[in-house]
Amino acid sequence: MTGRVITITSGKGGVGKTTATANISAALADMGHKVVCMDADIGLRNLDVVLGLENRIVYDLVDVVEGRCKVRQAMIRDKRLEELYLIPAAQTRDKNAVAPKDMVRICDELRQDFDYIVIDSPAGIERGFKNAIAPADEVVIITNPEVSAVRDADRIIGLVEAEQKGPAKLVVNRINTEMVERGDMLAVADVLELLAVDLIGIVPDDTAVLVSTNKGAPIALEPKSKTGQAFRDIARRLTGEEVPFSASNGNAGFLGRLSKLIGSKEGRNA
């Protein structure tokens, strides 16, 4: 088995990286894939609480790096999904406890046993980000339809390309359709036009996400949730499936403009 390493990053903090990592990982595992997600935010670990696994941690990523345990011992099995595991970050250390080559080595080991290794990158463009993208086969950038998040996403897209990890794929998170229709929020098509990257997901702005985080239960596992569906669609697209973007997720005329954008972008990626 040779698993794929998918890194979730954003530049700006607070745009929903950890939530996206938890939900994409859960959705992939729910589809029957063997998945391990890894929290690369050393010193500010959170993927454990979002997944509701905080009480089961014995070893962490830094313990693996420093040889105090085997990779297997640091993996926590999810409560709900047989095929989902978490490798938590260390909470009492900092980013310099891990180097990019450590991440490459650990991921190469995990590739033998898993279909997908999903890495939750810390915010910023320093060591933690470099650690997170070093082993990546694919980079997913999360942004919000908001000026500072889009600007930071653009920086990250440039850095991902410079590291030869491109082309990055974009998730526009927290789209509020009402505000877009009113003309007070950037539409997905606007964000795509500005950033000139491929889209892999549109996630609505949904208060139910906070509720699911409160409970430590990923919304991607709630069959009736639209937001859960948005994360499941991202997971399916990551496996190579073609999943259409539903019109309700964007704005009026969105699909037409989107297909135009995709058409005009072909040449650039060549």
Add this chain to the structure above:
Amino acid sequence: MPSLSELLGRKRSANTAKDRLRVVLIHDRSALPPGVMESLRQELIEVVARHIDVDQHAVRVEMVQEGRSATLQAEIPIKGAPKQHSTE
């Protein structure tokens, strides 16, 4: 055609955000601070004006985005006929 809100002199904040981001991203990508564009504009005018009479107020120098790369575009209108040499 301008929209109703534009006719009423009100611009939607999403459009403002998009316009501002377009400019910011071009400068971020080229690592060129906005102030440099103004000096570039002045220097271009100086060089061209040495040879041709240019309409200095109508000169436009800007970065144009295409995909993730940018092009520097300068539009330098020329005043009337080529520089007149005074008769007599």
